Amino acid sequence: MIIRIESQFSHPRRIIQSLQRTKPAPKTAVIQGWIIIAGLTTLFALWMIYHAWWQPTWLTNLPDAATELLNLMEAAGAFTLGFLWMLLWWRRKRPYQPAIITEITNLQVLSPGDFEKYVGQLFRQKGYRVKLRGSKGDLGVDLELTRADGKQAIVQCKRYHNTVGPKIVRELYGTLIHEQAAHAFLVTTADISDAAREWAQFKPLTLIDGETLIKIAASLAESRSKGK
Numbered sequence: 001m002i003i004r005i006e007s008q009f010s011h012p013r014r015i016i017q018s019l020q021r022t023k024p025a026p027k028t029a030v031i032q033g034w035i036i037i038a039g040l041t042t043l044f045a046l047w048m049i050y051h052a053w054w055q056p057t058w059l060t061n062l063p064d065a066a067t068e069l070l071n072l073m074e075a076a077g078a079f080t081l082g083f084l085w086m087l088l089w090w091r092r093k094r095p096y097q098p099a100i101i102t103e104i105t106n107l108q109v110l111s112p113g114d115f116e117k118y119v120g121q122l123f124r125q126k127g128y129r130v131k132l133r134g135s136k137g138d139l140g141v142d143l144e145l146t147r148a149d150g151k152q153a154i155v156q157c158k159r160y161h162n163t164v165g166p167k168i169v170r171e172l173y174g175t176l177i178h179e180q181a182a183h184a185f186l187v188t189t190a191d192i193s194d195a196a197r198e199w200a201q202f203k204p205l206t207l208i209d210g211e212t213l214i215k216i217a218a219s220l221a222e223s224r225s226k227g228k
Contacts, residue, residue, distance in 0.1 A: 107213070108161060110159060119157050130145060140171060141155070151182045152181045152182060153185060155185045160190035161190055163190055184205050
């Protein structure tokens with residue numbers, strides 16, 4: 001899944017071996033962060049409007065020490081909110097590192113779109129430019145990969161339960177020729193039949209089944225923990 005496409009998008013076995021030695025937050029936490037900070041910002045803005053525009057009598061009658069403390073708290077609140085917004089903006093701009101999924105059942109419950117994004121992010125971690133194409137009219141291409149030297153590959157993501165047979169591999173090969181790409185990858189959560197693997201031999205195709213995908217993910221998680 002995170003793939004090293006060598007000088008000529010080399011032999012599939014070598015590519016899979018390279019996948020098993022590499023490095024890869026959850027989206028929900030980021031979304032919750034935006035919601036919480038947006039809520040705090042709204043409350044702070046309403047307070048400032050109330051304070052500055054309405055200028056209630058009870059505020060003007062506060063002792064000087066209390067007024068000074070209130071001003072300091074408002075300045076601190078503005079600074080803190082500004083800092084939090086900058087932090088969220090930085091996190092959004094920072095390259096996303098996907099959480100590693102090490103169970104096939106967890107991969108299979110992803111939507112097809114989320115599975116494509118997961119695979120795409122793992123490719124991106126290896127330095128490829130990744131374009132998501134999974135939609136109606138995608139001609140069987142879910143991801144486009146571009147290497148630093150300009151060579152291009154295509155990826156088809158199959159979030160399947162049933163074994164992938166040679167028909168799908170033949171269709172992918174036809175898509176490879178149509179797209180004039182240097183290499184094609186089939187990444188699936190299911191098994192891949194021996195007939196499909198045999199048909200793909202000596203062609204610029206790499207087939208990654210669910211078990212291999214999980215092994216790669218486990219290897220990535222281990223590399224990630226060692227790198228900390």
